[in-house]
Amino acid sequence: MVRTIGVVSGKGGVGKTTVAVNLAYALRNYGQKVTLVDCNLSTPHMAYYIGTSDYKYTLNDVLLGKVDIISALHNFDGIRHIPASLNLKDIIGIDPIKLKKHLKPLEVPSKVDFIILDSAPGLGREALAVLDAADELLFVTTPFSPMLNDVIRCRDVLREIKGDKTLNMVLNMVMGEKHELHYKTIADVVNIPIIGQISYDKSVLHSLVSKSPVVAYKPKSFASIGFMELAATLTNKEFKVPMRFRLHKMLNKVKNSILPSSFSLPTSPDEIKEDISQGN
Numbered sequence: 001m002v003r004t005i006g007v008v009s010g011k012g013g014v015g016k017t018t019v020a021v022n023l024a025y026a027l028r029n030y031g032q033k034v035t036l037v038d039c040n041l042s043t044p045h046m047a048y049y050i051g052t053s054d055y056k057y058t059l060n061d062v063l064l065g066k067v068d069i070i071s072a073l074h075n076f077d078g079i080r081h082i083p084a085s086l087n088l089k090d091i092i093g094i095d096p097i098k099l100k101k102h103l104k105p106l107e108v109p110s111k112v113d114f115i116i117l118d119s120a121p122g123l124g125r126e127a128l129a130v131l132d133a134a135d136e137l138l139f140v141t142t143p144f145s146p147m148l149n150d151v152i153r154c155r156d157v158l159r160e161i162k163g164d165k166t167l168n169m170v171l172n173m174v175m176g177e178k179h180e181l182h183y184k185t186i187a188d189v190v191n192i193p194i195i196g197q198i199s200y201d202k203s204v205l206h207s208l209v210s211k212s213p214v215v216a217y218k219p220k221s222f223a224s225i226g227f228m229e230l231a232a233t234l235t236n237k238e239f240k241v242p243m244r245f246r247l248h249k250m251l252n253k254v255k256n257s258i259l260p261s262s263f264s265l266p267t268s269p270d271e272i273k274e275d276i277s278q279g280n
């Protein structure tokens with residue numbers, strides 16, 4: 001069965017494109033056939049993250065009815081991908097809401113196991129098209145209450161329009177420090193399972209400059225370990241977390257329990273819900 005996963009968020013800059021691209025590479029490392037689609041038509045970034053922009057046709061051409069989606073497939077590093085046009089004028093006249101229909105010819109089980117859709121943030125037409133087209137949604141958020149509020153809004157809209165999708169969440173840019181909300185509390189507040197946690201890791205920023213996903217650029221970095229764990233969870237595979245990563249997490253825990261905090265963070269789900277509703 002082909003699984004179409006939409007990588008979505010309420011807010012921009014939380015790491016959707018980073019997660020979409022690295023998840024694709026991590027799944028490929030497990031032998032999965034992956035097609036990656038840049039569905040962020042107004043601010044496409046995927047080309048910068050994978051380091052290629054030499055495209056004949058893009059998703060824009062497909063949505064405009066100029067070519068079929070198979071013609072817009074490009075192969076890169078063992079991953080098939082469909083770029084969005086980097087040319088702003090190519091967005092004129094596009095109706096992204098037909099995305100689901102256009103993706104259908106890609107769903108050939110002998111060619112693909114996972115179709116990963118990198119979304120625009122929020123609840124605009126582009127994002128709604130991804131919410132509609134995907135069977136599973138992976139919400140990306142950072143561990144702070146304003147971002148959770150955005151996830152909750154997206155979740156509620158989604159439940160309203162399409163109640164039957166699989167919803168999961170991944171926490172990104174996690175530092176394991178006291179100013180962050182704990183993952184168990186987040187799962188409780190948002191009421192969506194957290195299936196991955198990606199560390200805040202400068203290797204991700206370095207990989208962006210090198211135009212290569214961190215999973216390929218620095219496979220042993222903490223962020224890459226998080227992406228491999230996430231891909232393993234999605235494919236029901238075993239992933240042995242390296243000892244140095246487990247030690248790092250343990251040390252953080254000890255440090256947090258010893259050092260005094262200079263601020264007070266809401267800790268119970270009810271406190272956080274109240275915090276969110278007050279717009280703090």
Ligand SMILES: Nc1ncnc2c1ncn2[C@@H]1O[C@H](COP(=O)(O)OP(=O)(O)O)[C@@H](O)[C@H]1O
Pocket residue numbers: 009011012013014015016017018019045172173174198199200201202204205208223
């Ligand atoms: N785990 C991480 N550690 C450090 N920097 C990250 C991490 N994830 C993303 N970033 C950086 O954050 C910025 C926004 O990420 P991006 O994936 O473009 O977000 P979005 O697609 O949600 O707008 C980029 O500069 C990216 O390199």
Ligand SMILES: [Mg+2]
Pocket residue numbers: 016017018040045119
């Ligand atoms: Mg993006």
